[in-house]
Amino acid sequence: MxxxxxxxxxxxxxxxxxxxxxxxxxxxxxxxxxxxxxxxxxxxxxxxxxxxxxxxxxxxxxxxxxxxxxxxxxxxxxxxxxxxAAKPKKTAAGAEEASAKSARREKLPYAAPSFQGRPIGKAPFEIVIALDPGHGGKDTGALSPHGFPEKDANLRTARETKKALEKLGYNVVMTRDDDTFVELYDRPKAAHSSRYDAFVSIHHNAPPVDRDPALVRYGSVYVWDGADQLLARAVADALAKEFDGELPSKGVLSANFAVTRSTQVPSCLVEVDFITSPQGEEAVWNAVRRRRTGKAIARGIDAWVKGAVSAPAGNISKNKEKQQK
Ligand SMILES: [Zn+2]
Missing domain, CATH: 2.60.40.10 (Immunoglobulins)
Structure with a gap:
């Protein structure tokens, strides 16, 4: 069993x-x-x-x-x-509403006067990494075929990441360490007010409702266009290397998420795998695999801190499917 x-x-x-x-x-x-x-x-x-x-x-x-x-x-x-739902009729009012909605999304939740890059010249024990296990409490996130909630997979993977980071000497703060509901905009608050060195949100993916879950399975890391890209690049590289031949990687994708829209604290959001596919579910609920994921994310963060990651070539690709989180 x-x-x-x-x-x-x-x-x-x-x-x-x-x-x-x-x-x-x-x-x-x-x-x-x-x-x-x-x-x-x-x-x-x-x-x-x-x-x-x-x-x-x-x-x-x-x-x-x-x-x-x-x-x-x-x-x-x-x-x-x-x-x-009924298909929306294309009207001028509808187009106006859509553009107002996207303008609201562009608004930064935090004042962003300065750009903070990687913490140069700091030792791991001077560095604080915020880990954000997505969802929690009444917000289950996506469900796997057996009905296992994404919020649990996120928390378990974040704990493995914390363990691996602490082994490397880093300080880690979690936005939640149990099954509690945390408001979306509250998640990056401490990282911003205390000027932590990085913020990494951990999630597991599900396709849009009109995509065949048997055909959608990959890992990816999301970052906002206007912010530090290198952290996302480093984490994506480490995960792609660890799961080479096991799970396709889409590398770094662009998304305007509440938890990644920061220029003050380098931030990214990891979508480890798709929990909606039978194979993805099996992988996500495998403890060994979760440990490997946590260690790979930690290795990626460590490589970023040490400057062992190069700038991405060209623009990162937009992901139209996910614009809000
Ligand atoms: Zn999620």
Missing amino acids: LFNVVIAALTVAFPKEGARLPAVDSCYVIGAAPEAAGGAISVQGKSVSVYRTGAWSAFVPVVEGSNTISVVCGAETNLVGFSV
Whole structure:
């Protein structure tokens, strides 16, 4: 038994009953089959193979308004009802609203009078690294096929990163070290007011609802265009090297996140893996793998501090799928 949990009944982790999805033509469906079931399940009448952990994923067409997806496993049938929003009509008012929204996003949450780069001339014991395990408490983040919440994976990986950094001599402050809810804009506060040397947010990814989760799996590190890029580069390089041949890396991507929009404290957001794919879920919930992730992130931060990372070549690519966090 891989996850120390016995799934007694067929589970559908996404979409949840009563969910309201954005205006899409298709959506992903993920879940777990009971251990006794074995073999295959069917989603909307189409057979889907079950991964060895019991996880499965499917990708189905949906319609505007109410939808019901049927998942059949042996004698058991699960019906999940959810709704899909109507496609927005393209109007002048709509375009205006969209541009106002993007202008709001451009606003920095903190005054940024000076640019802070890597801490030159400081020894590790003089350096403070803030680690930010994403989500927590009522905010679960994404769910894996078995329904394991991203917030747990983020915390466990952050603890491994902390351990590895402390071994290298660094001071580490966590934005949360238990299952509590922390407001998004509160997360970088201490790092800014106390002028910590770096801020690294740790997350696990999920695709947009209209992407097939079986086809989306990679690691990436997000940074804001206007801030220090080298920290993100160093962390992305270390992770890509560690998981070369195991997990594709998209390297450094650009995103305007509340936790990365800083020019005062070098910041980045790591998306370790996709927890929505059966293989990704298995990797994320493997303790050895989490330790490797934590050590690699720590190695990346250490390389950045020591100046052992070169400037990125050309512009970093924009990621249109994720603009807010
Ligand atoms: Zn997240």
